[in-house]
Amino acid sequence: MTMSRRELRALRGFVFDLDGCVWTGDILVPGAAEVLALLRQQGRRVSFLTNNSRARSATMQAKLERLGVEAAVEDVLTPLEILGEVIATRWGISRVLAIGGPELEAAVLDGGHTLVPVDRYGEATVVVVGNDFAFSYERLTAASRAIAAGAAFVTPNLDPRLPLEGGDFLPGCGAVVEAVAAASGARPVVIGKPEPPLFELALGRMDLRAEEAAMVGDSVDSDIRGARRVGMTAILFAPDGGLDGVAHVMVKSMAQLKRLLQ
Amino acid sequence: MTMSRRELRALRGFVFDLDGCVWTGDILVPGAAEVLALLRQQGRRVSFLTNNSRARSATMQAKLERLGVEAAVEDVLTPLEILGEVIATRWGISRVLAIGGPELEAAVLDGGHTLVPVDRYGEATVVVVGNDFAFSYERLTAASRAIAAGAAFVTPNLDPRLPLEGGDFLPGCGAVVEAVAAASGARPVVIGKPEPPLFELALGRMDLRAEEAAMVGDSVDSDIRGARRVGMTAILFAPDGGLDGVAHVMVKSMAQLKRLLQ
Incomplete structure (x- = not known):
């Protein structure tokens, strides 16, 4: 100490x-x-x-x-409290591909942005990657292609694990982000x-x-x-x-x- | 030159x-x-x-x-030609969690090993992560928990992308591996x-x-x-x-x- x-x-x-x-x-x-x-x-x-x-x-x-x-x-x-504001300040009102849960999507919408569906990833100007219990190869592909094509890449955090009871864990936001970072060839802006x-x-x-x-x-x-x-x-x-x-x-x-x- | x-x-x-x-x-x-x-x-x-x-x-x-x-x-x-042999040489005949396609699974079986289903990841002594078109949060969780608990971690390659026609790409084996590496806290043995x-x-x-x-x-x-x-x-x-x-x-x-x- x-x-x-x-x-x-x-x-x-x-x-x-x-x-x-x-x-x-x-x-x-x-x-x-x-x-x-x-x-x-x-x-x-x-x-x-x-x-x-x-x-x-x-x-x-x-x-x-x-x-x-x-x-x-x-x-x-x-x-998520400042996500919409950070996007607006850095990139203006944006078309956002959000890879994550429903509250991530709601935070993007509350910031005045619009959401781009996964199968229309080419329209995104910003990609936000949070921890995503519905993460899939399709979502990995959409996010990394959009970023490789020039969309900004943002994440709430890079924490590799979400700790659970008894020393167990779930993969964290950072694990999902590392897959997207590898395939896209870009590193994210971290909000948290x-x-x-x-x-x-x-x-x-x-x-x-x-x-x-x-x-x-x-x-x-x-x-x-x-x-x-x-x-x-x-x-x-x-x-x-x-x-x-x-x-x-x-x-x-x-x-x-x-x-x-x- | x-x-x-x-x-x-x-x-x-x-x-x-x-x-x-x-x-x-x-x-x-x-x-x-x-x-x-x-x-x-x-x-x-x-x-x-x-x-x-x-x-x-x-x-x-x-x-x-x-x-x-x-x-x-x-x-x-x-x-995949040498995967089964590498596992046998380094870790003996193993119980393998294979995250990847059907030919990855076949290569493991041909090496004399047994396959562990995703929902029984705790029984795996070796985890092989290939490019996985069925990659999901559930599969990420199973692989990273098995490795964190002590299973060996092997991959065919760390290539971040699979190139397609016209400059397009799919996420490569390396992208899937980076997610597992982050959540498990371990780096893989690379075969290829x-x-x-x-x-x-x-x-x-x-x-x-x-x-x-x-x-x-x-x-x-x-x-x-x-x-x-x-x-x-x-x-x-x-x-x-x-x-x-x-x-x-x-x-x-x-x-x-x-x-x-x-």
């Missing part, structure tokens, strides 16, 4: 990653509810920042409530962690500066590197152990984090 | 890549039949080496004949080009030493680097231009290659 307990306890806001830190699959991470409750008792700001490419804020907030954790919709951020925009949006909604807040996450690549880039304190949750020194603080359990904050 | 015309004409055997050099999709590459006919008139040995992960030698030889190019089955090599075994088998069947033979291919990564590694002359077929200096000889058309050999 490269940070004193006193410095840690001086922080005014804590941003939690969801998948793997607050829940795995459909069960709460042991101790997560308790550390969140403590932070709120202490009057600190708490928010949630997930790289989930299949769910918008309202869906993630509903899952938090279902698992017994209170949160306002505006305290939960996903890359570790890129700065979502961290900055979370800080803005908590009305805090980066130095006043910590990111609690289980991914060195997404959470820890991303938090350090914007100047936040980086707390690595590594139940199976992790590399020392990459984060300001490393904890093996949420109970340990709670003790450090008491 | 770093090789004299005289040195080129002294070569006794020529190995041709198929996809992109002899045919694209279902049409012959212009001039390919003529250069092959010339080499045979000159009494040189001609053979074919493809990285195709979906077809065995007999299928590739039948396609050559259909397109008007004569070849014996033993003069056509694909990674640019690894040496298939080049060495081709040389053995032509009864030639590496210095006596050339590889004609359109992929720098697979054909040119692979040929150089075993000591063969490397001839790059680059209709759209290519990097000078990576191959011994670079030609923009098969007609140009024919002129060099006359």
